Amino acid sequence: MATASELPDCLLVEILSFVPVRDRLRSSRVCKRWRRLVLDKTLWKRLDLSPYRVGPGVLWHLQRHYLGSGLRMLRVRGRLLSVPRGSLLTPALLQELGKCCPHLTCLSLVEEDLRKMPFSCLPPSLRSLELELCEIPQSWFPPGNDPSSLPHLERLVLNRVPAFSDTQLRGLSRLEALSSLVLRITYRVTLRGLLDALPSLGNLQLLELSGCSVPADGVLQCMTGLLPKLREFRVTVAGLTARGLTGLRERQGLEILSLMGPPSDPDELSARDILTSCPILPNLRILKLQGLRLGSADEAILRERLTHCMIIVEDLPLEGWGLGD
Known part of the structure; x- marks a missing residue:
């Protein structure tokens, strides 16, 4: 039976892709070869940090040393419901993420406070945005005739986002590529808001309205x-x-x-x-x-x-x- 040291790099990278992120980072300390393997960009196509309570410093470290053009999906859990409370993300971190990871297409945020985060800070490459138990400002999506900073966004999922209202719904008309909209437990959306917004969402191919007040x-x-x-x-x-x-x-x-x-x-x-x-x-x-x-x-x-x-x-x-x- 072959030992780990006898396995080819491609097979070890494949094995490491199934290892939890925390253990993957620890394995980089084994030797120079393992550190080189952990730095392989193919290992960092999909990154789910939601099982962990991480701080901004950890995200900056991952972004500078491990993440790059290979990243396609990122899921993180914020500190909205933790003690002490605070924002995990900052405008600077999001903007840097957009620069370093130009192929990031899916961003999923859980329990994050986005009230001080401009919508324009989100990586422009996004095609899918998921918000769960997040706080957003009363006016977040592009208002009026302002063009969207997410020209390629096709899928938007809002799950238990209490601030999402008719005003926010009307703002979605600026997302011209939007083809999938999922609203779950968005009780501030009313019949009037739907009547105003749906005519401008003619490209929708998927619509979910579950647990809404209408x-x-x-x-x-x-x-x-x-x-x-x-x-x-x-x-x-x-x-x-x-x-x-x-x-x-x-x-x-x-x-x-x-x-x-x-x-x-x-x-x-x-x-x-x-x-x-x-x-x-x-x-x-x-x-x-x-x-x-x-x-x-x-x-x-x-x-x-x-x-x-x-x-x-x-x-x-x-x-x-x-x-x-």
Whole structure:
């Protein structure tokens, strides 16, 4: 059996890619060869620091010595909910990250305070931005006619971001490349905000509105005649009725539909209601039903009659309602 010292560099680098970041950094102290391997840029394509509570100094050190043009994804956990509180990121650090890592496409921030962080500081190469349990200023996204500093941003996920409001939603119109928008537990978004914002988000192919304050019927009403490119739609069924479901009839290009429960009233939505709407969606490939409390007989009817698409019935994940990590 070959020892570690007899293995080729390419195989050792592959092994190190499965090693947690903390242990990977420690292994660089073994010898000069291991230090050289740990510095290999292919090891730092995806960096998830969310399991650790790190400070700004650690991020600066990683950026100067390990990160570079190979970095594609970065996920970090801030100090918004820790003691002492404070910001992990600074405008200077974000701007330097954009310079040193020009191919960074996905940035995921958890529990970070961004209230003193201008939107323009984010790396311009980003195609995906995820914010979870973060604080943002009341006016963060590009206002008015200002061009966006993220010209390539295609995917935006906001999960339990309490400050996100109608004003913020309207600002998304400056993100011209935006094709996927996920809003979870954004209770400050209202029907008026959706009516104002959706006409300028015509490039959306995926839209998720889960745990929002707008009833599902109102959401479908807002979408009437809009979002012609929409291919995937996810919505919580609170306030969804059979009449509201008829609003899906114009969604001829819809391929994936996710209805997430539980309904506030068990009589609001039934398998029969779903059957009246889904057969008229010729391109529907996947129907996902989460937490709708359908009986086994209802499931059997759906599978028997909706033969043109895959039906997935499952419980609603706790994180879908902000109850899990």
